[in-house]
Amino acid sequence: MRVGDFPHSELADRLRGDGLHLVTGAFTTHLHIELPSLVDEFAQMYADYPVEDPPGIDDFEVRIASPSLLRRHFRPQAQAWIDGVDLMEPLPLDHAYPGLESSLNLAVATGDYVPLVVHSAVLERDGRALVMPAPSGSGKSTLCAALAWRGWRLLSDEMTVFCFDSGNVLPNPRPVSLKNRAVEVVAAYAPQARFSRVYRGTYKGDVAYMQPPADAVARAHEPAGPGLVIAPVFRQGAPTTVREMDRTAGFRWLIDNSVNYSSLLRTGFDLLTGFLERCALYSLTYSNLDEAIEEIDRLHQALPPLQPR
Amino acid sequence: MHALLEPTSTQGLALREWNALLQLARFNGLAARLAAALEASRLFDSAPPKARSQLRATAVAAESAQTAVRFEVNRALRALKGLDVPVILMKGSAYVLASLPPARGRFVGDVDLMVPRERIDEVERRLVERGWQASDLDEYDQRYYREWAHEIPPLQHPERDTPLDIHHTIVPLTSRFHPDAAALLAASVPLADPRLRVLGPADMVLHSGVHLFNDEVGAPLRDLFDLHDLLCHFGARPGFWNELLVRSRLHGLQRPLYYVLRHTERQLGTPIPPEVRQAAAASGPGLLLDVLMDWIFDRRFRVQSPGGPRAGIVLASWLHFMRAHWLRMPPGLLIRHLTVKAMRGIAESISRKREGDAPH
Numbered sequence: 001m002r003v004g005d006f007p008h009s010e011l012a013d014r015l016r017g018d019g020l021h022l023v024t025g026a027f028t029t030h031l032h033i034e035l036p037s038l039v040d041e042f043a044q045m046y047a048d049y050p051v052e053d054p055p056g057i058d059d060f061e062v063r064i065a066s067p068s069l070l071r072r073h074f075r076p077q078a079q080a081w082i083d084g085v086d087l088m089e090p091l092p093l094d095h096a097y098p099g100l101e102s103s104l105n106l107a108v109a110t111g112d113y114v115p116l117v118v119h120s121a122v123l124e125r126d127g128r129a130l131v132m133p134a135p136s137g138s139g140k141s142t143l144c145a146a147l148a149w150r151g152w153r154l155l156s157d158e159m160t161v162f163c164f165d166s167g168n169v170l171p172n173p174r175p176v177s178l179k180n181r182a183v184e185v186v187a188a189y190a191p192q193a194r195f196s197r198v199y200r201g202t203y204k205g206d207v208a209y210m211q212p213p214a215d216a217v218a219r220a221h222e223p224a225g226p227g228l229v230i231a232p233v234f235r236q237g238a239p240t241t242v243r244e245m246d247r248t249a250g251f252r253w254l255i256d257n258s259v260n261y262s263s264l265l266r267t268g269f270d271l272l273t274g275f276l277e278r279c280a281l282y283s284l285t286y287s288n289l290d291e292a293i294e295e296i297d298r299l300h301q302a303l304p305p306l307q308p309r
Numbered sequence: 310m311h312a313l314l315e316p317t318s319t320q321g322l323a324l325r326e327w328n329a330l331l332q333l334a335r336f337n338g339l340a341a342r343l344a345a346a347l348e349a350s351r352l353f354d355s356a357p358p359k360a361r362s363q364l365r366a367t368a369v370a371a372e373s374a375q376t377a378v379r380f381e382v383n384r385a386l387r388a389l390k391g392l393d394v395p396v397i398l399m400k401g402s403a404y405v406l407a408s409l410p411p412a413r414g415r416f417v418g419d420v421d422l423m424v425p426r427e428r429i430d431e432v433e434r435r436l437v438e439r440g441w442q443a444s445d446l447d448e449y450d451q452r453y454y455r456e457w458a459h460e461i462p463p464l465q466h467p468e469r470d471t472p473l474d475i476h477h478t479i480v481p482l483t484s485r486f487h488p489d490a491a492a493l494l495a496a497s498v499p500l501a502d503p504r505l506r507v508l509g510p511a512d513m514v515l516h517s518g519v520h521l522f523n524d525e526v527g528a529p530l531r532d533l534f535d536l537h538d539l540l541c542h543f544g545a546r547p548g549f550w551n552e553l554l555v556r557s558r559l560h561g562l563q564r565p566l567y568y569v570l571r572h573t574e575r576q577l578g579t580p581i582p583p584e585v586r587q588a589a590a591a592s593g594p595g596l597l598l599d600v601l602m603d604w605i606f607d608r609r610f611r612v613q614s615p616g617g618p619r620a621g622i623v624l625a626s627w628l629h630f631m632r633a634h635w636l637r638m639p640p641g642l643l644i645r646h647l648t649v650k651a652m653r654g655i656a657e658s659i660s661r662k663r664e665g666d667a668p669h
Contacts, residue, residue: 028359054325055324055325055328056324056325056327056328056357056359057324057327057328057331057357057359057360057363058328058332059359059363112366112367112370113335113340113363113364113366113367113370114363114366115362115366163362164362164365164366164369165362165365260370262470263370263373263374263470264369264370264373265372265373265376265377266373266376267369267372267373268373
């Protein structure tokens with residue numbers, strides 16, 4: 001069963017009642033939505049996503065509702081509860097959808113029962129991962145969204161999730177958040193991409209969300225092995241330059257962007273070093289998307305075949 | 310609770326039952342313990358994949374926290390070099406460094422140490438010299454710690470995540486109880502690393518018990534499991550049960566011991582020798598109070614669910630909170646303390662409201 005298979009009224013009833021068990025690759029979220037306007041936006045963006053029915057084991061419970069009866073009518077707001085805790089300040093009702101997306105990210109970041117998570121975009125091709133760790137504002141989401149329409153399968157634009165057992169990357173594909181001018185850039189680049197409306201004046205600026213390609217959602221259970229680690233740097237007018245990155249610098253770069261590396265100590269260290277040893281590492285400075293993607297494809301082609309461990 | 314005491318009962322659970330089990334275990338601070346219990350009975354691999362992955366991550370996080378605790382103790386010892394002061398580890402950090410059964414799958418967030426009261430200023434000064442910092446407390450909280458509590462304000466090293474709590478006895482100075490701190494020290498036991506000590510078995514149980522039954526902090530069910538583990542472990546040693554009764558009289562902690570024995574047995578089926586139960590019962594409360602205390606503690610140790618507590622549990626928690634404070638300080642001080650805390654709560658909620666209403 002997929003979200004889009006439910007008639008709208010039944011979807012709304014479920015979200016208000018027992019909740020929906022939404023599967024986004026590695027994680028299953030028990031989702032409750034009590035705001036009718038948010039149900040519409042959710043139904044549009046998540047139509048292709050599978051729903052676990054009958055439900056199994058959830059990873060998180062997320063509830064979005066009015067913070068109080070008063071706030072339902074007077075300057076209406078949306079409040080998120082993650083596993084019963086309201087970790088974020090209430091948002092204006094108009095920003096409920098960005099609030100839902102942030103909650104789904106925060107649920108992963110704050111859970112102490114999730115695998116190793118690095119703040120990074122990640123895609124896959126021929127079973128090999130392309131990990132692009134970078135802080136917000138480095139243009140990684142734009143590059144990631146563009147790659148998702150050029151032969152790469154989107155695993156996540158926000159987080160790389162490493163499985164403890166296999167050491168591989170687990171997908172968690174969700175709508176890609178694009179800030180300010182990035183929306184027009186990606187829309188021009190991939191006319192087939194579908195977007196949410198633009199949410200103006202969120203704390204991240206103006207934000208819109210791109211639906212992942214259908215293929216990324218349909219194959220969200222397929223993990224990816226080691227491949228490329230690329231630190232992307234967007235600089236206006238800069239020529240496309242690739243530099244090899246040494247493993248130590250790459251390792252630092254990954255842990256600096258990790259959400260829970262420091263709390264995993266030895267296990268986290270073994271997992272990351274084991275993954276990095278089987279990757280090729282580069283930094284990529286660019287201003288032209290086409291050239292950047294060409295360069296990434298070339299680096300991917302040049303990867304030596306993956307040796308079994 | 311059943312799954313923890315009897316891991317085989319998880320076999321044949323439906324996925325949705327696993328979901329409930331994992332959620333409750335997490336909410337009650339017992340998820341890593343569940344992982345350890347399944348591992349010990351070789352049932353881990355037969356759990357559903359999703360349960361395995363969640364439990365594995367929890368177990369790794371708990372294990373890492375224990376490593377951090379060991380490291381913090383190591384750093385503290387290094388800082389205290391040359392002071393020649395006995396350092397007694399307590400609670401979670403004692404279980405971890407002494408490899409006692411409660412350490413199995415237990416999340417330990419801080420290091421609790423005890424040093425002789427007359428040396429505590431010296432120890433604090435040395436740690437601050439070596440980079441530890443006290444949390445930013447207002448004058449009232451400072452005074453609360455220094456004059457009335459059994460510990461100084463928590464210290465933390467800015468490069469690490471593990472707070473260091475330094476005590477000089479096991480209950481607040483203002484408390485109704487007056488355990489013999491010198492006797493605690495004298496009966497403490499050295500670890501393999503002779504610079505470290507832990508409380509003697511009986512004192513350790515009494516401390517854990519007084520903390521659980523007279524304080525309102527911590528994870529009640531997890532702490533009850535700690536006591537269950539300690540009693541099962543030390544209970545097999547000759548002379549332990551008699552020692553426990555003797556030490557409870559020495560420290561004036563007969564009543565807390567009565568509750569420890571009653572509720573580990575009542576809630577978790579801990580094996581208590583009948584003659585020990587009888588001897589402790591002599592210090593139990595009268596019939597009416599006994600019924601009330603059972604009612605309170607039965608609710609306190611009930612598995613708490615994230616859906617929020619029922620009315621009975623709220624009332625029981627409130628009664629327990631009042632009782633814990635009643636035992637901790639004399640009435641005049643108590644009224645003053647609760648008034649200060651209440652005024653501060655009101656002031657904070659007003660300022661939060663103002664911020665919350667500011668335009669986004």
